[in-house]
Amino acid sequence: xxxxxxxxxxxxxxxxxxxxxxxxxxxxxxxxxxxxxxxxxxxxxxxxxxxxxxxxxxxxxxxxxxxxxxxxxxxxxxxxxxxxxxxxxxxxxxxxxxxxxxxxxxxxxxxxxxxxxxxxxxxxxxxxxxxxxxxxxxxxxxxxxxxxxxxxxxxxxxxxxxxxxxxxxxxxxxxxxxxxxxxxxxxxxxxxxxxxxxxxxxxxxxxxxxxxxxxxxxxxxxx
Numbered sequence: 749x750x751x752x753x754x755x756x757x758x759x760x761x762x763x764x765x766x767x768x769x770x771x772x773x774x775x776x777x778x779x780x781x782x783x784x785x786x787x788x789x790x791x792x793x794x795x796x797x798x799x800x801x802x803x804x805x806x807x808x809x810x811x812x813x814x815x816x817x818x819x820x821x822x823x824x825x826x827x828x829x830x831x832x833x834x835x836x837x838x839x840x841x842x843x844x845x846x847x848x849x850x851x852x853x854x855x856x857x858x859x860x861x862x863x864x865x866x867x868x869x870x871x872x873x874x875x876x877x878x879x880x881x882x883x884x885x886x887x888x889x890x891x892x893x894x895x896x897x898x899x900x901x902x903x904x905x906x907x908x909x910x911x912x913x914x915x916x917x918x919x920x921x922x923x924x925x926x927x928x929x930x931x932x933x934x935x936x937x938x939x940x941x942x943x944x945x946x947x948x949x950x951x952x953x954x955x956x957x958x959x960x961x962x963x964x965x966x967x968x969x970x971x
Contacts, residue, residue: 761971768826768827782955798815799947804942806940808854808855812849812851813849818842837881846873850869853866860939865917870912877906879903879904881903897961903952910934
């Protein structure tokens, strides 16, 4: 069994009336550590993060060689973990999130009403990103210890401002597509949001779920 306490930080007490504040403080210490990867839990580094291929079914876009190095900078601003009610909620914030792709392709696509085609490099820069997570937790016994199953919850992100740049994107309507997207960035963000939330769930929820399923509850929290 991995000695969780030696790998991380002082534990919070489940009986602490200010448990949420304690979790917030300790999580902000742990996030950069988790982002570097934890081999003993089979967790690879996500700093930097490399996704070979990502898709948006809504926009009919495929991105290749997607990279990001900002997940280590997320800050927890609110946290709630209640074993009795089986609920977990947290809010995390990031001042700036940049996602780069070595290549993207759009063939015969419709982007905000414009018929577009294109390929080349892609840049998504989001300013003031807030991610809200709400899920369920269930305890179970294994080998005489109590573990927590962090059930897949709902994750939703919001952005104060988004900037998006497609290299070599063209429209038959002869508009400057990048300028058009910038003028209507909120509409574009709504379209790309499902794909962004999907990958945030994968790389934010899954690492924490892996820890809870690998380490007994009493190695994570004090009574």
